Amino acid sequence: MADPIITLTTDFGTASPFVASIKGIILGINANARIVDLTHEIPPFNLRHVSFFLAEALPCFPPHTIHVVVVDPEVGTQRSVLCVHVAHQRLLVPDNGCWSLLAACHPTQPVKVVKVSEPRFHRANVSPTFHGRDIFAPVAGYLSLGINQAELGPAITQWRKLPWPVAGRVADGVRGEIIFVDHFGNLISNISPKCLAEAGDRPLRVTIADFPVPRKVRAYAEAKKGDVVSLFSSSGLLEVAVVQGNASKHLNLNVGAPMLVEWGERRSTAPLPASSAMLPSS
Amino acid sequence: MADPIITLTTDFGTASPFVASIKGIILGINANARIVDLTHEIPPFNLRHVSFFLAEALPCFPPHTIHVVVVDPEVGTQRSVLCVHVAHQRLLVPDNGCWSLLAACHPTQPVKVVKVSEPRFHRANVSPTFHGRDIFAPVAGYLSLGINQAELGPAITQWRKLPWPVAGRVADGVRGEIIFVDHFGNLISNISPKCLAEAGDRPLRVTIADFPVPRKVRAYAEAKKGDVVSLFSSSGLLEVAVVQGNASKHLNLNVGAPMLVEWGERRSTAPLPASSAMLPSS
Amino acid sequence: MADPIITLTTDFGTASPFVASIKGIILGINANARIVDLTHEIPPFNLRHVSFFLAEALPCFPPHTIHVVVVDPEVGTQRSVLCVHVAHQRLLVPDNGCWSLLAACHPTQPVKVVKVSEPRFHRANVSPTFHGRDIFAPVAGYLSLGINQAELGPAITQWRKLPWPVAGRVADGVRGEIIFVDHFGNLISNISPKCLAEAGDRPLRVTIADFPVPRKVRAYAEAKKGDVVSLFSSSGLLEVAVVQGNASKHLNLNVGAPMLVEWGERRSTAPLPASSAMLPSS
Numbered sequence: 001m002a003d004p005i006i007t008l009t010t011d012f013g014t015a016s017p018f019v020a021s022i023k024g025i026i027l028g029i030n031a032n033a034r035i036v037d038l039t040h041e042i043p044p045f046n047l048r049h050v051s052f053f054l055a056e057a058l059p060c061f062p063p064h065t066i067h068v069v070v071v072d073p074e075v076g077t078q079r080s081v082l083c084v085h086v087a088h089q090r091l092l093v094p095d096n097g098c099w100s101l102l103a104a105c106h107p108t109q110p111v112k113v114v115k116v117s118e119p120r121f122h123r124a125n126v127s128p129t130f131h132g133r134d135i136f137a138p139v140a141g142y143l144s145l146g147i148n149q150a151e152l153g154p155a156i157t158q159w160r161k162l163p164w165p166v167a168g169r170v171a172d173g174v175r176g177e178i179i180f181v182d183h184f185g186n187l188i189s190n191i192s193p194k195c196l197a198e199a200g201d202r203p204l205r206v207t208i209a210d211f212p213v214p215r216k217v218r219a220y221a222e223a224k225k226g227d228v229v230s231l232f233s234s235s236g237l238l239e240v241a242v243v244q245g246n247a248s249k250h251l252n253l254n255v256g257a258p259m260l261v262e263w264g265e266r267r268s269t270a271p272l273p274a275s276s277a278m279l280p281s282s
Numbered sequence: 283m284a285d286p287i288i289t290l291t292t293d294f295g296t297a298s299p300f301v302a303s304i305k306g307i308i309l310g311i312n313a314n315a316r317i318v319d320l321t322h323e324i325p326p327f328n329l330r331h332v333s334f335f336l337a338e339a340l341p342c343f344p345p346h347t348i349h350v351v352v353v354d355p356e357v358g359t360q361r362s363v364l365c366v367h368v369a370h371q372r373l374l375v376p377d378n379g380c381w382s383l384l385a386a387c388h389p390t391q392p393v394k395v396v397k398v399s400e401p402r403f404h405r406a407n408v409s410p411t412f413h414g415r416d417i418f419a420p421v422a423g424y425l426s427l428g429i430n431q432a433e434l435g436p437a438i439t440q441w442r443k444l445p446w447p448v449a450g451r452v453a454d455g456v457r458g459e460i461i462f463v464d465h466f467g468n469l470i471s472n473i474s475p476k477c478l479a480e481a482g483d484r485p486l487r488v489t490i491a492d493f494p495v496p497r498k499v500r501a502y503a504e505a506k507k508g509d510v511v512s513l514f515s516s517s518g519l520l521e522v523a524v525v526q527g528n529a530s531k532h533l534n535l536n537v538g539a540p541m542l543v544e545w546g547e548r549r550s551t552a553p554l555p556a557s558s559a560m561l562p563s564s
Numbered sequence: 565m566a567d568p569i570i571t572l573t574t575d576f577g578t579a580s581p582f583v584a585s586i587k588g589i590i591l592g593i594n595a596n597a598r599i600v601d602l603t604h605e606i607p608p609f610n611l612r613h614v615s616f617f618l619a620e621a622l623p624c625f626p627p628h629t630i631h632v633v634v635v636d637p638e639v640g641t642q643r644s645v646l647c648v649h650v651a652h653q654r655l656l657v658p659d660n661g662c663w664s665l666l667a668a669c670h671p672t673q674p675v676k677v678v679k680v681s682e683p684r685f686h687r688a689n690v691s692p693t694f695h696g697r698d699i700f701a702p703v704a705g706y707l708s709l710g711i712n713q714a715e716l717g718p719a720i721t722q723w724r725k726l727p728w729p730v731a732g733r734v735a736d737g738v739r740g741e742i743i744f745v746d747h748f749g750n751l752i753s754n755i756s757p758k759c760l761a762e763a764g765d766r767p768l769r770v771t772i773a774d775f776p777v778p779r780k781v782r783a784y785a786e787a788k789k790g791d792v793v794s795l796f797s798s799s800g801l802l803e804v805a806v807v808q809g810n811a812s813k814h815l816n817l818n819v820g821a822p823m824l825v826e827w828g829e830r831r832s833t834a835p836l837p838a839s840s841a842m843l844p845s846s
Contacts, residue, residue, distance in 0.1 A: 002313035007302070015617075015747060016748075019602075020571070021620060021624045024622070028626040031569070032567075038296075038299075038301075041297040045808050054299075057303045061306035076783020183297060183326070219359060220357065220411060234415065287591060287595070289587075321583075322578070325579070331579075339584035339585045464580040464582075501639060503637065504640070504641070516698075526637050
């Protein structure tokens with residue numbers, strides 16, 4: 001049988017000793033655990049960023065994989081640590097809604113949540129500033145040894161949810177906003193093909209902030225280097241990209257920038273809201 | 283028998299969910315695969331950078347290691363995905379010449395190339411923007427399970443090559459250029475000891491751009507902190523370094539900067555070309 | 565039995581091929597070795613940074629774990645490579661004092677040091693600029709195969725130590741300085757609870773550089789976003805933080821900034837020394 005996998009997702013960077021400490025504690029409890037780094041470069045305290053990341057990446061993993069997620073601005077307070085079964089994955093997360101989007105993407109799959117409260121699976125002295133090392137890491141180690149989720153603490157039915165901006169209908173169009181900017185500067189919106197079903201075969205006009213995107217393509221390289229294009233990203237959401245360039249830098253836009261897709265004959269005359277007004281940074 | 287190793291080399295960064303998705307898909311196909319990160323910090327779309335990286339690092343690995351390389355500005359077009367046996371290693375690469383330098387460094391070793399086209403080893407729905415997740419990752423997983431390279435698609439004998447600038451002779455000297463800048467800012471040229479064989483025992487004078495490098499050493503610490511020196515790097519190529527400093531920042535030079543090595547009695551009076559004219563960024 | 569673990573700690577970054585080369589060499593000697601990245605983002609040549617990192621992280625690992633540490637400004641000179649048993653861990657390090665702080669934190673545990681000099685465990689051609697690949701990596705591979713430390717070379721009793729600034733008593737207080745800045749910009753000092761024992765129950769007044777820190781908390785989230793606070797970090801040292809912010813950027817302070825903790829009734833009138841005068845960067 002394969003050695004158990006434990007993935008790590010944090011906002012710790014790697015120049016500080018935090019991630020290394022977590023790895024040591026896990027391996028001290030289960031020397032056979034195989035630790036897989038997902039990322040340590042979540043922008044500090046950014047719950048929306050980690051939520052998008054998890055919703056995209058975790059469904060790719062084999063069922064029952066253990067995922068340790070430590071983006072935790074409230075460490076040391078009364079916020080709970082949760083063990084969550086969702087989308088056939090097992091997550092250890094702070095109760096801050098970082099898994100809301102993942103759950104929302106898999107609405108028909110059962111969710112089971114346990115509050116991680118049983119101290120015999122924690123380190124002897126729990127620091128109020130580093131639960132990653134003192135709670136998440138040892139609990140992950142014990143889970144990988146076969147401890148049942150139910151031993152970690154009581155099942156609960158209430159937890160915190162992270163609200164997400166939802167794309168909405170306007171006359172002959174859909175209005176959404178940018179919810180993620182990837183490593184290449186691609187601006188990914190909350191507009192899915194389902195939002196655009198009513199357009200049928202009519203051509204789509206895409207506007208981001210006050211910039212009309214000249215062309216819609218299927219793959220980046222259908223246009224030439226430097227062109228601004230819209231396309232459906234690998235996550236199935238409408239994005240704006242600069243071919244072999246960086247749309248976020250080129251257009252000076254970021255998370256929260258408004259996006260409008262229209263299929264009527266006349267371009268809307270309603271101005272888009274200022275991008276800074278749309279989404280408070282989390 | 284040891285679990286099979288799959289290495290990853292990308293320009294994806296880790297803050298975006300791309301690398302994590304690839305890891306999940308591989309582990310879903312072969313739970314025993316051991317994934318080894320080589321780098322996810324190749325500068326976006328930079329084919330020369332990844333080529334140099336692969337030529338340096340891959341020969342260190344045990345024979346038949348599987349290497350997944352996704353630096354792929356043409357994703358979604360007709361460019362092929364290749365499975366390449368070269369230098370005793372197995373590479374999955376876009377057909378963009380990223381392995382040309384590796385092959386050129388091992389001219390006597392056999393090369394076998396297959397076009398990865400058999401869809402039963404791909405994911406069911408292949409996104410036109412993320413072949414890393416939908417083609418490279420599952421194919422790597424199946425290769426690690428023992429699938430034969432020949433099952434992936436037809437053998438081919440034509441593929442794309444990436445041209446590299448070659449150092450050339452001038453009167454009593456060699457003229458080359460910087461082809462890689464490493465993490466410490468060391469400026470690595472395309473001038474090897476073989477290029478300099480004719481110099482014999484005569485002292486060498488090294489000029490980079492219009493800066494005469496005052497001293498040649500064998501190891502960085504032979505000179506004192508802050509000194510500008512030339513030496514043969516661990517890759518066997520002539521480099522310019524600042525001891526415990528950053529030569530690229532100190533001299534404000536980068537890939538493409540011209541380098542001249544002379545062994546005659548009189549210094550050449552021919553000016554070096556402007557560094558910016560030498561090598562278009564890839 | 566679990567496959568042997570080898571951890572890596574370097575200042576190499578990952579965009580250059582150095583780390584990948586080290587991984588390849590290790591796996592070529594022991595295909596069963598499990599390589600665990602601790603960090604490759606130590607600031608170049610920064611011995612104090614790596615020392616603090618090792619002192620924090622290594623005690624979390626199971627006994628006898630093999631740790632390869634390559635922060636090595638003197639590569640290619642007569643400085644030795646050491647194999648050190650300390651704090652129940654096994655380290656391969658350049659002899660530059662990078663493990664002094666780890667040893668000082670575990671004063672009662674035995675230390676055994678061997679000079680790594682036996683060339684049959686090195687690569688055939690040792691580059692004077694890359695001992696990580698040519699000495700550290702193969703020696704780690706052989707250690708993981710069960711080679712005894714004593715076979716690597718002679719035991720020694722003299723090695724280099726890295727001096728650290730020590731907090732000192734002043735009238736009704738303790739004067740220390742910042743010794744590490746973490747990924748979140750938290751300013752960590754060399755002042756431990758033991759230094760403050762004499763204060764008893766009296767309230768503490770913390771000053772960093774010339775900034776009086778208004779509040780002491782137990783966990784970051786006890787204050788509100790943006791507040792400047794002091795607290796004991798997860799390493800047990802007094803730190804200054806900005807809640808969900810970056811104290812180093814906010815206060816424009818870094819390693820070497822002076823810190824004063826007072827418990828007398830009157831605030832000291834002695835000015836703090838300029839922060840730049842305290843600690844030469846290593």
